[in-house]
Amino acid sequence: MTMEIIISGFGGQGVVSSGIILAHAGLTEDKNVTFFPSYGAEMRGGTANCSVVISTDPVASPIVASPDVVVIMNEPSLTRFEPIVKPGGILFYNKTLIKSVPKRTDITVIPIEANAIAEELGQGRIANMVMLGALIKKTGILKVDTLKMAQRERFTKAGEDQLSLNDRALDRGYDQV
Amino acid sequence: MPERKLMYGNHAIVEGVIAAGCRFFAGYPITPQNEIPEFMSIRMNEIGGVFIQTESEIAAINMLFGAAAAGKRAMTSSSSPGISLMQEGISYIAGADIPVLVVNVIRGGPGLGNIAPAQSDYYQGTKGGGHGDYFTITLAPNSVQELYEFPKLAFELAEKYRNPALILADGLLGQMMEPVEFTQAPVDPDTLREPPYALSGCKGRERRVVRSYDLKPGKLEEMNWQRLKKYQKIQETEQRFEATACDDAELVIIAYGTCARVCDAAVRIARAKGQKIGLLRPITLWPFPNKIMSEMSKRIKNFLVVEMNMGQMIDDVKLATECRSKIHFHGRPGGGVPTPPEIYEKIKTIMGGA
Structure with a gap:
């Protein structure tokens, strides 16, 4: 089993953190993982994205050309990544911020009100956690408890209030699909 | 684990x-x-x-x-x-x-x-x-x-x-x-x-000198021959490489670093379709692993060199294989990174015309 994932959005939407949390959770469940972020100039202004590969086999290429799963946080990312999703793949998109509707019919499209749910929980910036919750429920790739552990490994300086809010965002996302 | x-x-x-x-x-x-x-x-x-x-x-x-x-x-x-x-x-x-x-x-x-x-x-x-x-x-x-x-x-x-x-x-x-x-x-x-x-301080011992030259006539030549x-x-004893799926291969890809990872994925795509493709990864770029390449070139007719440049290692591969094999090239200069499907397309082109 190999799953190739691309997560994309504006810088500041927690795209890189999401990728690291996924990779970390994959490792915790004894899978092989790679994580590769866009870095440098691309982070400023435009979209930030990262590629995560989670596999039961050793990972050959960290470069993902046609992902099984994409997580789209903003409009420009939809334009860029919808066309390259593998046929039969899954596209999650942040319906709160994206007005366009994905057109592909050969993939599963899952709209998530990520920002609306995050705001409801009291914090727009945890929309990425909502998306991750939905992703792991739909794909079955990892356990939600492992992600909860992984986000604690990632946000070492965050207080318990923030961490449990993140947990709730993961749960809310999980319940969306 | x-x-x-x-x-x-x-x-x-x-x-x-x-x-x-x-x-x-x-x-x-x-x-x-x-x-x-x-x-x-x-x-x-x-x-x-x-x-x-x-x-x-x-x-x-x-x-x-x-x-x-x-x-x-x-x-x-x-x-x-x-x-x-x-x-x-x-x-x-x-x-x-x-x-x-x-x-x-x-x-x-x-x-x-x-x-x-x-x-x-x-x-x-x-x-x-x-x-x-x-x-x-x-x-x-x-x-x-x-x-x-x-x-x-x-x-x-x-x-x-x-x-x-x-x-x-x-x-x-x-x-x-x-x-x-x-x-x-x-x-x-x-x-x-x-x-x-x-x-380390020469108190109580002969002084030592570290320098890259000796101005006595003929001395530098002698130093260089010594070197x-x-x-x-080093060339004789330290060549290192990793060979994957090369034993029955009809085409062997030669790539190192990131390109070797991408090519490994391309080899898996090809193998899943029954194509006999191997990967030879130089681990030491100098000394270049030319012994294994020379040996392989007696059997392998086609090599594909993949690099993120305009074609530099291809020179060493040509020297190592001594004109016995055809050397193909796929490169991405200026910060381009190849993808596995891209390499697989190149494999198909070579195998189709091989």
């Missing part, structure tokens, strides 16, 4: 260097290797080592020369333009037969280039790099695990042959994260023996 930790490639280099007993780092910032000096500044401080952010790359390489001439394990890291600035120093160090470790996390060039991953410094890293007649021992890791493991190997080879060693990585390897198993037993620098050239013997020994 032993404990594995998710790490950035650049951070793994730092842990590998420290595990190898190196306690001296001097360097100057440049993307995409900035996480090396950043993390090094934290780790060296924790373990009582030396971290210096120098005023320039030229200062860094010369400080390295000094620390290594004093008999200590010393390293620096940079990316392409910074490594160019260091070449004079590397040449001096090679001329003085002093072991050091230099890490190049390659970015797109020439000139200022860009910060994307590249392999465009292959010539520089395998043909000496600076002025004069010399080579560096050049290793090409292809995973975060190897970025952690190769510094120790590099120091050991550098010291065995009293020669600078170079690790050629690229922006992708430096910026990516992968699990690392901490396989290295940490070397205690105090247990390393003082080398015979070490400028050639060392290079021949």
Whole structure:
């Protein structure tokens, strides 16, 4: 089993953190993982994205050309990544911020009100956690408890209030699909 | 399963260097290797080592020369333009037969280039790099695990042959994260023996001199012939490579570093479709693994060289295979990174016309 994932959005939407949390959770469940972020100039202004590969086999290429799963946080990312999703793949998109509707019919499209749910929980910036919750429920790739552990490994300086809010965002996302 | 930790490639280099007993780092910032000096500044401080952010790359390489001439394990890291600035120093160090470790996390060039991953410094890293007649021992890791493991190997080879060693990585390897198993037993620098050239204070012993020249007529020629013997020994004994699925292969891809990872994926695509494709990954770029290539060329009719440049290693492959095989090339210069389907398309073209 190999799953190739691309997560994309504006810088500041927690795209890189999401990728690291996924990779970390994959490792915790004894899978092989790679994580590769866009870095440098691309982070400023435009979209930030990262590629995560989670596999039961050793990972050959960290470069993902046609992902099984994409997580789209903003409009420009939809334009860029919808066309390259593998046929039969899954596209999650942040319906709160994206007005366009994905057109592909050969993939599963899952709209998530990520920002609306995050705001409801009291914090727009945890929309990425909502998306991750939905992703792991739909794909079955990892356990939600492992992600909860992984986000604690990632946000070492965050207080318990923030961490449990993140947990709730993961749960809310999980319940969306 | 032993404990594995998710790490950035650049951070793994730092842990590998420290595990190898190196306690001296001097360097100057440049993307995409900035996480090396950043993390090094934290780790060296924790373990009582030396971290210096120098005023320039030229200062860094010369400080390295000094620390290594004093008999200590010393390293620096940079990316392409910074490594160019260091070449004079590397040449001096090679001329003085002093072991050091230099890490190049390659970015797109020439000139200022860009910060994307590249392999465009292959010539520089395998043909000496600076002025004069010399080579560096050049290793090409292809995973975060190897970025952690190769510094120790590099120091050991550098010291065995009293020669600078170079690790050629690229922006992708430096910026990516992968699990690392901490396989290295940490070397205690105090247990390393003082080398015979070490400028450690000559009180009570004969003075030692470290220099890259001797002005007596004919002496430099003699020194260089002497050094050639060392290079021949390295070429004879230190060629390293990894061969995957080559035994029954009709086409063998030759690629190192990031390209080897991408090509590994392409080989899996091809194998799943029943095509007999293999992958030969040079681990030492100098000495180039020409023995295995020469041997393979007696059987393999087609080789495909894949590099993130305009075609540099292809020269060495042609020399190693002695015109027996057809050498195809797929390159991505200027910061381009190939994808597995892209390589697979190239495989199909070659096999279709082979």
